[in-house]
Amino acid sequence: MNRESAVNLLLALLLIGVPLIAAGMGEPFYVTLATRVVVLALAAAGLNLALGLGGLLSFGHVAFFGLGGYVAGILATHAFNAEPLFAGIPGTTFMPLIWLVAVAVAGLVALPIGAISLRTTGVYFIMITLAFAQMIYYFAISWPAYGGEDGLSIYVRNAFPGVNTAKPLPYFLVCLAVLMATLLLFRLVEGSRFGSALQAARQNGTRLAAVGIPPFKIRLAAFTLSAMITGLAGALYADLNRFVGPSMLSWQMSGELIVLIILGGKGRLFGPVAGAMIFVCLEYVLGGITERWQFFLGLILLVIVLFARGGLLGLLSGKARHV
Amino acid sequence: MFTALLIEQLLNGLQLGVMLFLMAAGLTLIFGVMGLINLAHGSLYMVGAFACATIAAATGSFWLGLVASLAAAAGVGALIEVAVIRRLYDRDHLDQVLATFALILILSEGARWLFGSFPLYLDIPRQLQGAVPLPGGGQYQLYRLAIIAVGFLVAIGLYLLISKTRLGMRIRAGESDREMIAALGVDISTLYTVVFALGAALAGLAGALVGALQSVQVGMGEPVLILAFVVIVIGGIGSIKGALVGAVIVGVVDTMGRFLLPSLLALTMPAAQATTIGAALASMLIYVVMALILAFRPSGLFAAET
DSSP: OOHHHHHHHHHHHHHHHHHHHHHHTTOHHHHHHHHHHHHHHHHHHHHHIIIIITOOOOSOTHHHHHHHHHHHHHHHHHHHHTOBSSTTOBOOOBHHHHHHHHHHHHHHHHHHHHHHHTTSOHHHHHHHHHHHHHHHHHHHHHOGGGTGGGOEEOSSOOBBTTBOTTSHHHHHHHHHHHHHHHHHHHHHHHHSHHHHHHHHHHHOHHHHHHTTOOHHHHHHHHHHHHHHHHHHHHHHHHHHHTEEOGGGGOHHHHHHHHHHHHHHOTTOTTHHHHHHHHHHHHHHHHHHHOTTHHHHHHHHHHHHHHHOTTHHHHHHHOSOSOO | OHHHHHHHHHHHHHHHHHHHHHHHHHHHHHHHHHOOOOTTHHHHHHHHHHHHHHHHHHHSOHHHHHHHHHHHHHHHHHHHHHHTGGGGTTSOHHHHHHHHHHHHHHHHHHHHHHHOSSOBOOOOOGGGOSEEEOTTSOEEEHHHHHHHHHHHHHHHHHHHHHHHSHHHHHHHHHHHOHHHHHHTTOOHHHHHHHHHHHHHHHHHHHHHHHHTTSOBOTTOHHHHHHHHHHHHHHHOTTOHHHHHHHHHHHHHHHHHHHHHHHHHHHTTSOHHHHHHHHHHHHHHHHHHHHHHHHHHOTTOTTOOOO
């Protein structure tokens, strides 16, 4: 076992152990906090595929996160009010189905956005992805059917067969299982032919094209897959808070997803997990000390960007093989 | 009556466009010369608005406030250039995005610390209150006309600065070859600070001018920043002319879309439905325009040849 695997194992044990202990001590708040870590890590793991492996600096991934959230909210609301969605299709509170729809919607929206944005590179790509996310944000605000600016409440957390999702610990375990499955998928993608092509596209697109693989297609596939994972995280996040609103589409959230990845370690398997742990801890600890915690978060982030590159995993387990 | 309304909306669009130009010009200049993407540009807009509102409230003079907004934004701009931005020129875009994102957090939360969460209000100066008659009946706010005029004056001023003066020559030289101009004995780091402060001052000016139309509050800068990004993407990064054209396109399309789409849709569907759908579609219109322009010209209308 190399050093990075050991660190990853330690992080996974921490992630599972802390909520189990907290639940045993009758502290459900910490279980919810851990669920927040897991869901944010999942969202960032999606982005990590595009950003870490593919080098695609998407500042608009929050669009997919919010769409996933709205899918969960809208389906649950229709099921709750027993109104058909359209053409007689009913809403649902069945989580696996909601996830499937969230993933499909995120993918279908990501495909055209990616196809347009990936025609450009560098700063253009950053600005365009941000602009498209903002477009969906304004659409959600000005579309009154699903709450507009006020958002949608999910009155009862959606159901997963055989699990009482209303309780913090079972819901945490459901989210954790999804995260672990996704990290496994990330590892498989990274090691696959497709993953090698994607990383080659990051390092040198021209060379990749020269061996007969079109970088555009590879990048588009990665962008879409990454959006689908982030959309799934959005559905879980909406269920965690029992609420979805335009704040799940705001550009700050996009920035925070990137921050998570950088705090943890870009392109590393457990980077998003480590990043989400640090971020939620900072939020909780700093937020407990001062109302102005974002000021200090900004300072910490600035110091990290300027002086400490590589994130927590870079610090703990040394330089990544592929960077 | 419809003509007057149409002219009024066109002028509103132009006013929005001009304000976006003030933001986009600074952004595109900073990107063109230093190769830096600056997310904190919206915060400098906010700094200008707060400085103007504070000084105008203390002295009773909008004009002193305006001077203060220029000075404060340029000062803060120069400060963060020396302290932070300077270290980012050789970094990749990811580091630039993150560091300037951190600056937004710091400046926004800092402003909330100093001024509180309640919005400040800024009065339109006495000399510019009132309205002027429009052809076709109807009136138009004199202050908004003044903003349009200021915007075009700044555009002309920037053109003269960049094409006719020694500083402009250095800026253009810095855009094309920074090693060479440094080798010729130009103090490149001072030049960068000056360009950054100039862009910051333009953003501060926009913030102060708009502050009198809307409320001055934390977070006012970021929506404008993102619109300015759309402007730059349409116009082509690094081009002042592109920023002007893009800004006018975005301003007019956005305003006219909000004005015309609901009435156009009302021809085919019930009025209440037309209003909601029209408003929702209008909010997406500029992004659709951006996507269309990019489909034909991936690097914008007036991309600088680099």
